[in-house]
Amino acid sequence: MKAPVYAFFKSDPVFQHIDGRPCHVFTCAAAHCRNPTNTVRRYLDTKDSNSTSGLRKHAKKCWGPEALKAAQTAADANTVRSSGILASGSFSGAIDKIFERFGKGRVTYSHRAHTKVESRAECVRWVAESLRPVGVIGDRGFLCIAKTGRPDHYIPSPSTVSRDLKNSFVKCRTRIAKYLQVRVCSNEDYRGEVVGAKGLRVGRRRMGNN
Ligand SMILES: [Zn+2]
Incomplete structure (x- = not known):
């Protein structure tokens, strides 16, 4: 089971060597990351290689303290992912x-x-x-x-x-x-047109053979 904060990052961190040091690189899952970079590095050769504080700090800025707080009441990352806390994109x-x-x-x-x-x-x-x-x-x-x-x-x-x-x-x-974009028909009169609800023409789209 993974700590809830991992839900704010893409599920598979990338393993890399940076300056010869083994490192996990987590990528922020926010649609619009608000940190200077959208990744968080966690070096594996340190004592606190399991610490989530860097991840929490990043997530707080991108998703807001309330989202982070709400997430931390969840049992694990998967619960957060299915909870809708993340559904709204990011801090917005x-x-x-x-x-x-x-x-x-x-x-x-x-x-x-x-x-x-x-x-x-x-x-x-x-x-x-x-x-x-x-x-x-x-x-x-x-x-x-x-x-x-x-x-x-x-x-x-x-x-x-x-x-x-x-x-x-x-x-x-x-x-x-x-x-409103609904494909209504493909007869001669409407060929190539996209017709919305109540016949409102909202745009054109190339149609295939069907
Ligand atoms: Zn971010």
């Missing part, structure tokens, strides 16, 4: 959760302040969901409520939110277009 999983929470039961608030990225995501969600102008993000009253007691707390500028909003829209549209 926290953002997926923000959107997932929508409309499900009682709203609760975290004891942890939003990270910069989460704060940007929350602002995008807020203005989109509640149809607010992005200028409201720079509003004096709002900033007073958001920053009192934690003056260093990051709130994005209205122009950042505006840019994020446009980027989110473009990404969502691409994603939804993908969901």
Whole structure:
């Protein structure tokens, strides 16, 4: 059985000699690694060749302390892999959760302040969901409520939110277009076209003989 932290790395570490020393090289499993390199070396000729501290340190940065903490309650790496903790890609999983929470039961608030990225995501969600102008993000009253007691707390500028909003829209549209891509028919009228649900044409794709 392998310790839960191994789940944050690709399952087979590579055995190498680096500067003549035997070494296991673990590759980070995050979609977007947040460390300077996406590998962790563990030299086998040292006393703590079984230590997982380097792996934990790396995983914490890539997946966030909460994911690591959640993983460490699991029995082993395989349990973590099948648990869904890793399903969200990497640290940005926290953002997926923000959107997932929508409309499900009682709203609760975290004891942890939003990270910069989460704060940007929350602002995008807020203005989109509640149809607010992005200028409201720079509003004096709002900033007073958001920053009192934690003056260093990051709130994005209205122009950042505006840019994020446009980027989110473009990404969502691409994603939804993908969901809608259904091959409907291959008769003369529609040959070569990909037709989405309700006949909405969302793109062209070369068709084979079938
Ligand atoms: Zn990483």
